[in-house]
Amino acid sequence: MPLILEPEQLVPLLEHEEIKIVDLSAPANYLAGHIPGAIGLPFQALMAGTPPAPGKLPSLERLTEVFRAIGLTSDTHIVACDDEGGGWAGRLLWTLEVIGHTKYSYLNGGMHAWKAAGLPLSTEEVSVTPSEIEIAIAAGAPLIDAEQIRQRLGHNDFQIWDARSPAEHSGERVLAMKGGHIPGAINCEWTQLMDPQRDLRIRQDAKEFLAALGINGEKEIATHCQSHHRSAFTWLVGKSLGFPIKAYPGSWSEWGNLPDTPVEN
Structure with a gap:
């Protein structure tokens, strides 16, 4: 799958079990209508949140909790989207790269593009089977201090x-x-x-x-x-x-x- 995925390319993949769509839109926007099967993830889960540099990575323990909660396994292909043009989706994909998980795509234009194309939306609650994945910071992770x-x-x-x-x-x-x-x-x-x-x-x-x-x-x-x-x-x-x-x-x-x-x- 390409790194930059168009909405029309995602539609036929919605039923594939190994693909997980993760939506980092504002909670109210997610609840009002999301891509069928998409998991809502608050962006705060990806940041340490502690001053003076709240944008630093959370602890490995916290990241492990987050990725287990969304059901990430070594075979999972993550498709990330948001409602703001790619900042929070990019943050998720960067974090995946940091832990060495390279199976991911960005939904180009996110929910703006999905909705503009008139593609299906759902308000159904999405259930997730947690995983037992173990994570670590990858050698060559794309971060610098x-x-x-x-x-x-x-x-x-x-x-x-x-x-x-x-x-x-x-x-x-x-x-x-x-x-x-x-x-x-x-x-x-x-x-x-x-x-x-x-x-x-x-x-x-x-x-x-x-x-x-x-x-x-x-x-x-x-x-x-x-x-x-x-x-x-x-x-x-x-x-x-x-x-x-x-x-x-x-x-x-x-x-x-x-x-x-x-x-x-």
């Missing part, structure tokens, strides 16, 4: 993709002890990779759009936002383009609150 970023700043083979708004990037809007951006970071707000004319699908010219900004996959990329929610989508876009991309889950909520991290604004 503050110290690793600090060590590589200025290297020719490394760049930062800041998925926050221009106001956050410039320091005009301050959401931490310090405002601004990691030195040299390229700003491309996450929503710029969504096509509002195509129900928030990933824009078809994403590769060319990013190349014009200097992000072309020739360097290893570390992407971040404030809490690794918006940057989970930019990670997903980068991965779909074949870029060598990691995410910094501490994001600006950590970098901007550390006393000795360098900042530009």
Whole structure:
């Protein structure tokens, strides 16, 4: 199955037992109508939630509980969707990659695209048989921490993709002890990779759009936002383009609150 899955491609797969659709939409939107068989998962389950960097990974024990609860096994193919254009769906897929589970797809455009296509919705409660999966952080997991970023700043083979708004990037809007951006970071707000004319699908010219900004996959990329929610989508876009991309889950909520991290604004 492709990494980026169109709604029409998913329809004939709905009855396949090894495919689990996980919907990270707001609970009220999920209850109002979801893809038949889709499991609702609150996004909070994928984040540590502790200040100053709430976007960091939860403990392995907590992640194990979450993935057992949705019935994940080594044979499961996860299809992730949400109601906002891919941030929370991307966060789930990034987390799967971190634990070495690579059988997954993103429903392009999520519930916006599914509903716009007039495809079936259900309000039925979905029952899940829990699994007994054991998980661990995979070797080569696509994550990077503050110290690793600090060590590589200025290297020719490394760049930062800041998925926050221009106001956050410039320091005009301050959401931490310090405002601004990691030195040299390229700003491309996450929503710029969504096509509002195509129900928030990933824009078809994403590769060319990013190349014009200097992000072309020739360097290893570390992407971040404030809490690794918006940057989970930019990670997903980068991965779909074949870029060598990691995410910094501490994001600006950590970098901007550390006393000795360098900042530009």
